[in-house]
Amino acid sequence: MSTIEDVARLAGLSRTTVSRVINNHPYVSEDKKKRVKFAMNTLGFVPNSAARRLRKQRTETVAVLVPRVTNPFFSRLIESLEIFASDHKYKLIICQTRYLPEKELEYLELLSTKQVDGIILCSLQNKWSIVEPYLQHGPIVMCNEYTDEAHIPMVKFNQAEGAYVATKHLLEQGHRRLLFCSGSDKSSMIVQHRKKGFLHAVSEHKEQVDSVEFVEDAYDMEDGCRVFRDLLDTKENPTAIFAGGDEVAAGIILEAKRHQWSIPEQLAVIGFDNQLLSEIMEPTITTVCQPVDQMAKKVIELMMEKIRTKTYKKQEVYEFELELMIKGSTVKHTTVLA
Amino acid sequence: MSTIEDVARLAGLSRTTVSRVINNHPYVSEDKKKRVKFAMNTLGFVPNSAARRLRKQRTETVAVLVPRVTNPFFSRLIESLEIFASDHKYKLIICQTRYLPEKELEYLELLSTKQVDGIILCSLQNKWSIVEPYLQHGPIVMCNEYTDEAHIPMVKFNQAEGAYVATKHLLEQGHRRLLFCSGSDKSSMIVQHRKKGFLHAVSEHKEQVDSVEFVEDAYDMEDGCRVFRDLLDTKENPTAIFAGGDEVAAGIILEAKRHQWSIPEQLAVIGFDNQLLSEIMEPTITTVCQPVDQMAKKVIELMMEKIRTKTYKKQEVYEFELELMIKGSTVKHTTVLA
Numbered sequence: 001m002s003t004i005e006d007v008a009r010l011a012g013l014s015r016t017t018v019s020r021v022i023n024n025h026p027y028v029s030e031d032k033k034k035r036v037k038f039a040m041n042t043l044g045f046v047p048n049s050a051a052r053r054l055r056k057q058r059t060e061t062v063a064v065l066v067p068r069v070t071n072p073f074f075s076r077l078i079e080s081l082e083i084f085a086s087d088h089k090y091k092l093i094i095c096q097t098r099y100l101p102e103k104e105l106e107y108l109e110l111l112s113t114k115q116v117d118g119i120i121l122c123s124l125q126n127k128w129s130i131v132e133p134y135l136q137h138g139p140i141v142m143c144n145e146y147t148d149e150a151h152i153p154m155v156k157f158n159q160a161e162g163a164y165v166a167t168k169h170l171l172e173q174g175h176r177r178l179l180f181c182s183g184s185d186k187s188s189m190i191v192q193h194r195k196k197g198f199l200h201a202v203s204e205h206k207e208q209v210d211s212v213e214f215v216e217d218a219y220d221m222e223d224g225c226r227v228f229r230d231l232l233d234t235k236e237n238p239t240a241i242f243a244g245g246d247e248v249a250a251g252i253i254l255e256a257k258r259h260q261w262s263i264p265e266q267l268a269v270i271g272f273d274n275q276l277l278s279e280i281m282e283p284t285i286t287t288v289c290q291p292v293d294q295m296a297k298k299v300i301e302l303m304m305e306k307i308r309t310k311t312y313k314k315q316e317v318y319e320f321e322l323e324l325m326i327k328g329s330t331v332k333h334t335t336v337l338a
Numbered sequence: 339m340s341t342i343e344d345v346a347r348l349a350g351l352s353r354t355t356v357s358r359v360i361n362n363h364p365y366v367s368e369d370k371k372k373r374v375k376f377a378m379n380t381l382g383f384v385p386n387s388a389a390r391r392l393r394k395q396r397t398e399t400v401a402v403l404v405p406r407v408t409n410p411f412f413s414r415l416i417e418s419l420e421i422f423a424s425d426h427k428y429k430l431i432i433c434q435t436r437y438l439p440e441k442e443l444e445y446l447e448l449l450s451t452k453q454v455d456g457i458i459l460c461s462l463q464n465k466w467s468i469v470e471p472y473l474q475h476g477p478i479v480m481c482n483e484y485t486d487e488a489h490i491p492m493v494k495f496n497q498a499e500g501a502y503v504a505t506k507h508l509l510e511q512g513h514r515r516l517l518f519c520s521g522s523d524k525s526s527m528i529v530q531h532r533k534k535g536f537l538h539a540v541s542e543h544k545e546q547v548d549s550v551e552f553v554e555d556a557y558d559m560e561d562g563c564r565v566f567r568d569l570l571d572t573k574e575n576p577t578a579i580f581a582g583g584d585e586v587a588a589g590i591i592l593e594a595k596r597h598q599w600s601i602p603e604q605l606a607v608i609g610f611d612n613q614l615l616s617e618i619m620e621p622t623i624t625t626v627c628q629p630v631d632q633m634a635k636k637v638i639e640l641m642m643e644k645i646r647t648k649t650y651k652k653q654e655v656y657e658f659e660l661e662l663m664i665k666g667s668t669v670k671h672t673t674v675l676a
Contacts, residue, residue, distance in 0.1 A: 030440065033440070034440075034443075034468070037443055037468075038468060038471070041450070041468075041471030041472055041474075042471050044471075044474050044475075059451075059453065061448075061453065063431065068417070069407060069413045069416050069417055069420075069432065070410070070413045070414055070417050072408070075407045075408045075413050076408055078407050078432075078434070079406070079407055079408050079434065082407075082434045082436075083436075086441070091433065091444060091445060091448070092433075092434070093401065093431035093432065093433055093448075094407065094431065094432035094433070094434070095429065095430075095431055095432070096416070096417065096420045096430070096432070098420075098421075102368065102371065103424070105372075105375055106429060107429060110399075110429070110431075112379070113397075115397065115399065115453050130372070130375075130376060130379075133376070133379030133380050133382075134379055136379075136382050137382075221614065250618065254618070276559065277618070280588065280592070280615070280618060280619065281618065282620055
């Protein structure tokens with residue numbers, strides 16, 4: 001078993017420098033860090049992690065649970081969380097639950113087995129009462145998704161307001177028949193709050209509105225294509241769709257174009273997320289912009305504070321506002337390629 | 339400290355059932371699993387992980403290191419790896435290195451601190467000699483990226499052949515001035531092999547070819563836009579571009595369209611990856627399809643075998659073939675929206 005002295009000797013550096021590198025002190029040059037790490041690895045020296053963790057009781061690792069890493073909203077959120085965690089010398093490990101309750105529990109066990117110091121939950125697949133007991137092993141912070149029952153820190157977007165402003169924009173274009181798409185609304189407060197905002201706008205224009213329909217389980221582009229095809233079977237199809245996501249909106253538009261419909265003249269579509277996709281599509285997609293970086297920064301700050309203070313079983317809610325971005329899929333000739 | 343008997347009592351199930359749930363036996367109903375997990379959490383019972391890990395010497399967790407989770411190629415790869423790992427009851431945790439050598443080393447330490455059983459490397463930011471010493475702590479499998487120096491299992495695509503077939507396609511359209519885009523070619527064998535395939539095709543058509551140019555550091559859509567703008571400053575601009583990725587290709591096409599160029603008449607562009615993006619763009623993007631699922635399956639199989647046998651310091655190379663997908667950005671009217 002090699003010692004810290006062996007590492008210092010091989011690296012040609014002082015014991016203090018080695019110790020600084022091990023403890024992530026600032027003011028150690030990159031070159032010295034590399035030499036120490038190389039020496040540690042050559043000797044098979046584990047930075048007395050057992051002793052260190054016992055002393056600090058920390059893994060300096062946080063896990064983030066997301067349903068799907070291929071969803072650009074989540075991959076952007078992860079990227080941002082990782083950058084802010086890194087500023088605090090924390091590693092961020094990412095776990096994909098695929099919307100499965102049992103996978104969520106498996107990854108929550110990283111907390112009880114002390115593989116991570118805290119967990120960031122970006123969706124909630126189990127009832128809160130099932131998740132809550134894990135809190136005894138460390139802090140959980142909710143990010144994007146939320147639930148009134150949880151007495152933990154939560155950072156979210158004002159979904160109701162975002163949906164309200166988007167729907168109001170559709171109604172101001174004179175639409176009378178509206179379709180609201182969402183994922184499953186049983187589990188997600190996001191969907192419920194968006195629906196609330198949507199209905200609020202509708203109620204303000206109730207003389208104008210002839211029909212309002214709802215479609216569930218719309219998550220990706222393929223679902224969007226299906227939404228459009230289903231709409232062909234209806235007698236009086238909606239003229240405006242709140243798609244709930246840019247991928248769903250893109251699917252609706254692609255399929256509509258395949259059927260020679262013109263967008264927005266025959267059908268107005270509004271997305272959500274302001275993904276790159278909304279810029280690339282022709283027409284570009286009117287969407288709702290979510291300040292992902294601001295949310296990620298707040299989540300990491302809260303997590304660091306909770307790991308430090310070890311008091312985190314109190315409800316704290318932080319909310320960021322959303323912004324409507326009007327593009328070509330709802331208003332003709334608003335954006336020109338130039 | 340609660341015992342397994344306490345858990346059984348609270349869950350209203352037998353000790354055997356509790357033990358089965360803890361050890362991930364098959365044939366336990368989801369309902370029973372949930373009851374056991376709930377009881378374990380309520381009592382703060384850690385599934386004797388210390389004893390269990392000591393006995394099995396395993397965390398049942400594997401880490402995958404990728405440069406960028408927002409790159410659709412990597413997010414699709416991660417999704418696939420996670421699904422196959424899950425089939426083996428393994429958790430997959432995802433780490434983003436942002437192309438930074440020091441982040442790669444930080445995450446490699448998950449192996450020396452025994453937080454994971456093995457590491458899948460999807461890129462290589464350090465010299466292999468810096469990474470190699472980590473092998474004493476557990477298996478490393480390379481996936482997609484590769485290096486001749488490493489004596490470990492590696493699963494890769496036949497990049498040279500992919501680039502050769504793509505370039506040949508461009509040359510068969512009669513192009514005389516070609517541009518080859520890539521990331522940095524110093525560190526990546528992928529780039530070097532693609533360049534080799536590109537030059538092989540060029541050498542077969544050397545009477546036809548007037549000029550060949552190279553651009554580095556092209557990774558995303560923004561870089562693609564820049565590539566096009568730079569090309570406007572040249573006297574005799576290339577008429578065909580091997581973009582190295584669908585995002586770069588999309589950037590080139592978007593910027594070309596902003597300048598009223600028609601694609602493929604004035605400029606043919608070929609991507610790489612067969613991302614969704616290549617279907618959405620107008621025109622659709624000719625691209626090279628990589629069988630990501632096959633690669634992911636092989637990587638997980640190898641990782642499981644290496645964790646089990648504990649012998650993994652031998653070079654084993656597995657290679658999958660790539661396929662050219664001809665679409666609208668190189669040949670006019672090949673794809674019709676229908």
